[in-house]
Amino acid sequence: MIRTLIEISLQQRLLVLALTLFLAAGGLYAFTSIPIDAFPDLTNNQVNIVTEATGMAASEVEQLVTYPIESTMMGIRSAEQVRSISKFGLSIITIVFPDTVDTYFARQLVNERLQEARTRIPDGLQPTLGPVATAFGEIYQYVVEGSGFGAMDLKTLHDWTIKPLMRTIQGVNEINSWGGLIKQYQVLINPDKLIGYGLTLHEVHQALATSNSNFGGSYVERGAEGYTVRGIGRFDADSALDQIRQVVIRSKNGVPVLVKDIAEVEIGPAIRQGAVTKDGKGEVVSGMVIMTKGENSKAVIERVQDRVTKIEKSLPAGVRITPFYEQTTLVNRTIHTVAKNLIEGGLLVIGVLFLFCLISGPL
Secondary structure (H helix, E strand, O other): OHHHHHHHHHHOHHHHHHHHHHHHHHHHHHHHHOOOOOOOOOOOEEEEEEEEOOOOOHHHHHHHHHHHHHHHHOOOOOOOEEEEEEEOOEEEEEEEEOOOOOHHHHHHHHHHHHHHHHHHOOOOOOOEEOOOOOHHHEEEEEEEEEOOOOHHHHHHHHHHHHHHHHHOOOOEEEEEEEOOOOEEEEEEEOHHHHHHOOOOHHHHHHHHHHHOOOEEEEEEEEOOEEEEEEEOOOOOOOOHHHHHHOOEEEEEOOEEEEHHHHEEEEEEEOOOOOOOEOOOOOEOEEEEEEEOOOOOHHHHHHHHHHHHHHHHHHOOOOEEEEEEEEHHHHHHHHHHHHHHHHHHHHHHHHHHHHHHHHHHOOO
């Protein structure tokens, strides 16, 4: 059998050469296109429903948010398991599907049930589907730091400039951030003045909400031209503090009661629960790039690195993005280990074959 195969190969040299080139081309294509990762993603096929319930205790979250949503998800097509976690101000529900079910089809099934569940929870709560990612998708972590910039400035710069640009990268599903101070326009009400004017907190909140909005009208014709009518009421970022102070809460005997009459208006940070520091030298803002499930981590990291280089050129002087974890390092080490083992294994096989040839003699 072997002698016949050798004879045919010698007679059909062009065919053998063509097959060899075809196999080599297929190998090169597979080598350049196959997804490369440091380790396989063993996470099961799941869809998460996340609901923020600010101010609710864990027991209230479970009774008013988690249970209504979880009971709605029971019996969903192809679902293997439904489990939940209720924490202070947060509800997380996980629906597990078989690996044979397409992830996006599973999300569509959950989203259809979620429309019904929204009618069974308190008003103002917005349950959302979690990202199409797993814990193995945490591929790139970095800090944003800069001399002369405070924690609030760095947080604002990251959330409104860096984060949106990073999310446009192909293969990136989400950008998480930690540290820094979230910028807020705060109205600090004086209780004595509030009672003195006979006002309530609800009236103040309602006045601020209705004053910070635009509205559209029709249009006015003038000759052959038409002018669009707009009502401009939204606070401007450059003069928001003064505009907030001038908001009318109520008019009493023809005299308006303004926000500045009962409160102090200032820029301040939101309540925080943690911070990020680097090398004990001061506070920084940290970010994490989360890859979409099933993507090629090596290729995504390369795109992230290229985007970071471009983003840094547009940042204020002194601000820089410094990575402290890149999964590329682990991927490259894994590739090196696999290549080393393959070479050693190949050399060992060749050596054994030559040894047998020497022992057995010529055919």
